[in-house]
Amino acid sequence: MAGNPGQPPIQDGAGFHPIWFQPRNQDAVREELREFREEQIRAERRRADRLRHQHEMHRRPREHRLRASELRHRVYNVEKIFADRLENFECALCKTYIVNTEFEDHLEACAREKGVSENQTNLTKYHFLSQPYFLEQEIFKIREMLEIEYLEVTADREKIMDMHCVICQNPHDHKGGMCYPDRQKSAFKLKVNHPVQLYMAHYENWLFYTKQKGLDEIEEKHAAHFASIERFMTSEQVDLRQYINFNMVSPDIEKIIQYRKILRDDGLEAANNFETVAFPDLPPPEGPVAVAPAVPAEAPAEAARVDQQMEEYFQWFQEQQDQILGRNP
Ligand SMILES: [Zn+2]
Ligand SMILES: [Zn+2]
Incomplete structure (x- = not known):
């Protein structure tokens, strides 16, 4: 140029x-x-x-330009595990957000400071421990332990005696590295049961303390009512005289009870018979209600006509009588 x-x-x-x-x-x-x-x-x-x-x-991520051999030390999906540790969880006692890794220590101190009940502290504690965070971290710890063991054996096969194993039947097999190709999968599956069960237990505890909290709230709300009925809840015998005024009870109460039992067991007729004996001062009981026979539709008109005729006849008869006896109407 x-x-x-x-x-x-x-x-x-x-x-x-x-x-x-x-x-x-x-x-x-x-x-x-x-x-x-x-x-x-x-x-x-x-x-x-x-x-x-x-x-x-x-600007692209570095992975795109790294060779696969450079990535051997990387742990799959580890970013989430470490990011989760920096997440916050709300302390229900002081309503502040605490970093996950410090939450348990904080809760202990916070409960002591606020002087809250054990139930409430446990409720918050197990709410935190039954989050997926706990389980994921515990599983990661197991994975980390087993993977490091495996890598150490890969570098120095003498260390296989320190490696967790659930496959080999005897130390000889294990020393020969029979479980090495399994890459700790079986050991992981067995080990991971523990945090899973722990997690479920925490969850159960959380439910228990939630229920307990609800019961406490109900008790608080209805404390006055519970106090008023408390004496019924005891097994001590209560003196009925404070509830029943025996002076007001009918002297015939035994007869009344007997009457009701006869009515229950033997029917109305037997009860009426009993009544006439037991309560002679009462008017006699009414008999069973007679069922009127079915009447045709023209019956009422016919009956009215007969009544009219009878009325006229009686009037005529009285007039005849009066004339015969010489009485004036
Ligand atoms: Zn707190
Ligand atoms: Zn083994």
């Missing part, structure tokens, strides 16, 4: 043209100049694009 001293060097396809120094007519020169500038602009754009592309490539 020669010429144009004092000018910045022209890059990227905008080559030097000796045309500048040749006497040409003005139109041709202008045309050349325009093309030259356009080419300069295009070159500038290409450069900007390339820089942008390089920048984007640079």
